[in-house]
Amino acid sequence: MRKLLNIVVFLLIGTLVAVIFLQVYVQQTSSRFIKDDMNELVPAYTGIVLGASVRPDKSLSPILKDRVDAARLAYEQGKINKFLLSGDHGQVDYDEVNAMKSYLNEQGVPDEDIFLDHAGFDTYDSMIRARSVFKVQKAIVFTQKFHLPRAVYLGRNLGLDLQGYVVDRENFEPSSHLLRREWLANIKAWTEIHLEQKPTFSGVPIPITGSSDPTHDK
Numbered sequence: 001m002r003k004l005l006n007i008v009v010f011l012l013i014g015t016l017v018a019v020i021f022l023q024v025y026v027q028q029t030s031s032r033f034i035k036d037d038m039n040e041l042v043p044a045y046t047g048i049v050l051g052a053s054v055r056p057d058k059s060l061s062p063i064l065k066d067r068v069d070a071a072r073l074a075y076e077q078g079k080i081n082k083f084l085l086s087g088d089h090g091q092v093d094y095d096e097v098n099a100m101k102s103y104l105n106e107q108g109v110p111d112e113d114i115f116l117d118h119a120g121f122d123t124y125d126s127m128i129r130a131r132s133v134f135k136v137q138k139a140i141v142f143t144q145k146f147h148l149p150r151a152v153y154l155g156r157n158l159g160l161d162l163q164g165y166v167v168d169r170e171n172f173e174p175s176s177h178l179l180r181r182e183w184l185a186n187i188k189a190w191t192e193i194h195l196e197q198k199p200t201f202s203g204v205p206i207p208i209t210g211s212s213d214p215t216h217d218k
Contacts (some may be wrong), residue, residue: 030152036166046139047080051087051096070167086120116215
């Protein structure tokens with residue numbers, strides 16, 4: 001019985017060490033590609049905006065608004081040429097991507113510079129579809145500091161020449177729930193990469209260098 005208990009304790013400690021090592025590894029390997037000063041960004045053709053919650057009135061949540069605003073500023077400063085808005089549009093009555101598009105249109109961004117990925121259901125799907133469906137090669141991803149290491153880790157391991165830009169406002173502090181969830185998400189990301197998981201939906205190629213019309217709802 002004591003031998004079995006020792007084995008269980010050893011396995012638990014080994015698992016905990018592996019989980020901590022993975023968190024450190026994701027942070028360390030991504031950190032040099034993450035910028036919080038827009039002037040330090042190397043211009044890239046595509047800006048990837050990762051989806052987040054949209055309110056019932058179709059307005060953007062504060063987290064999502066910060067992501068879109070940062071990408072729009074990068075666009076205005078010539079850091080990106082095209083937007084790839086990647087989010088959840090898996091239901092008729094819930095649509096992150098068109099909410100982002102409408103917001104950008106209101107700020108004067110034309111449809112021709114906005115590509116919509118309706119099947120960016122999670123960060124892995126967004127990144128693998130950016131490469132395989134939209135044929136993105138070089139990009140800047142816009143999201144919060146707590147999320148960026150995983151996004152950059154996934155994108156670069158999937159073959160994207162990817163930088164990350166921190167969109168946090170000064171008063172933004174992620175909740176303990178978000179931070180705990182990110183630890184679990186890092187484990188999921190490592191598994192997705194090493195198992196070469198397929199995206200939820202693949203889709204026909206729509207190159208980011210071509211027309212954005214096929215991505216827009218008619």
